[in-house]
Amino acid sequence: MQAHSIAIIGAGFSGTLLSLQLLRHCSPNTRISLIEQAPSFGPGLAYSTGCPEHRLNVPAGKMSAFPDRPNDFLEFLGRQPASALGGLIPDAGSFVPRQLYGRYLRSL
Ligand SMILES: Cc1cc2nc3c(=O)[nH]c(=O)nc-3n(C[C@H](O)[C@H](O)[C@H](O)COP(=O)(O)OP(=O)(O)OC[C@H]3O[C@@H](n4cnc5c(N)ncnc54)[C@H](O)[C@@H]3O)c2cc1C
Numbered sequence: 001m002q003a004h005s006i007a008i009i010g011a012g013f014s015g016t017l018l019s020l021q022l023l024r025h026c027s028p029n030t031r032i033s034l035i036e037q038a039p040s041f042g043p044g045l046a047y048s049t050g051c052p053e054h055r056l057n058v059p060a061g062k063m064s065a066f067p068d069r070p071n072d073f074l075e076f077l078g079r080q081p082a083s084a085l086g087g088l089i090p091d092a093g094s095f096v097p098r099q100l101y102g103r104y105l106r107s108l
Helices: 014-025 072-078 098-107
Strands: 004-009 030-035
Touching: 004 014, 014 030, 014 098, 072 098
Parallel strands: 004 030
Antiparallel strands: none
16 A cells, blocks of 8 residues: 655644544555644644633534534533633533633644
8 A cells, every 4th residue: 555644734723633634534554744833733823822711703512623523522621620611511502712622622
């Protein structure tokens, strides 16, 4: 089987999700290099905020990273300690802090 090498520059939202989809769908001998200038993969510009008042503008039920697992982000939120949720009990319609989405992307 032919080996492929793919480099993705920028591990914000798009680069991180593209890497995950390639890992799921490419052959095992595909090499994927994810290159990021910031200290961590995932949050990028939009989800690096440390301010809990900065909310997502899309409800949590529509923010899963995986089209075939639409509750993935909600399930991630359900695994967070109460202290991380700042008193929120999120459901599919909640507009949660953007920093929680950054944490989700980092975890992926
Ligand atoms: C303030 C703000 C709030 C937003 N809120 C929402 C929201 O609530 N819901 C929503 O759906 N969308 C929101 N968006 C839109 C959001 O930006 C996009 O959904 C998505 O995050 C864009 O992803 P991206 O990968 O293109 O950019 P980014 O996530 O910013 O990723 C780009 C990455 O590339 C890296 N990079 C750049 N140049 C280089 C280089 N030369 N070498 C290595 N790495 C490099 C950067 O460090 C960064 O990590 C928001 C956008 C902004 C700006």
